[in-house]
Amino acid sequence: MSILTKEEILKEIKKGKIKITPFNKNNVGPGSVDLTLDNKFRTFKKSKKIYNLDENLDYKKLTNFTEKNSIVIKPNETVLAMTKEKITLAENICGWLEGRSRFARVGLMVHISASFLQPGINNFQVLEMNNMGKVPLRLNVGTRICQIIFEKTEGKARYQGKFRNQIEP
Numbered sequence: 001m002s003i004l005t006k007e008e009i010l011k012e013i014k015k016g017k018i019k020i021t022p023f024n025k026n027n028v029g030p031g032s033v034d035l036t037l038d039n040k041f042r043t044f045k046k047s048k049k050i051y052n053l054d055e056n057l058d059y060k061k062l063t064n065f066t067e068k069n070s071i072v073i074k075p076n077e078t079v080l081a082m083t084k085e086k087i088t089l090a091e092n093i094c095g096w097l098e099g100r101s102r103f104a105r106v107g108l109m110v111h112i113s114a115s116f117l118q119p120g121i122n123n124f125q126v127l128e129m130n131n132m133g134k135v136p137l138r139l140n141v142g143t144r145i146c147q148i149i150f151e152k153t154e155g156k157a158r159y160q161g162k163f164r165n166q167i168e169p
Helices: 006-015
Strands: 018-021 033-044 063-067 070-073 078-089 093-099 122-131 137-140 144-152
Touching: 006 018, 006 144, 033 122, 070 078, 070 122, 078 093, 078 144, 122 144
Parallel strands: none
Antiparallel strands: 018 078, 033 063, 033 078, 033 144, 070 137, 078 122, 093 144
8 A cells, every 4th residue: 555646646537547527726735635624513412421432323313504704712621523635535545634734734633533544435435534632723614624645445345334425514
């Protein structure tokens, strides 16, 4: 397995093995592609109830969905967000979502966990964002919020999981 550099990313896009919709060539860096923040968010409800963490737990019951042009994340608060870009990968390419260092330096974790993009995916990416800093942070729609790193796999696979057709966080 190997991580794709800019030239290889652009080759795979040209071949249709990586699709990013909408695509902005200016967002392609030396070894990743920046993705932008959409206007769809989920904020967590305040609750004293204890929820059992198991396969049946529905995060949508714990959150409120909203669409807006910006959102403020308070210190120690988690928000779910969505990328504007839909990512489609060939069966021999996977990816990793990572934050950007400029935002990490003020305490923003753009993707808490589950940053792996399965081979063969075809969906928008949900971002599990947390403000670990000491000050509230306003996030604006259209901000290049995270980056995706592409890697070739050994063998082929296609993601068929629960979130394969996600269109909102």
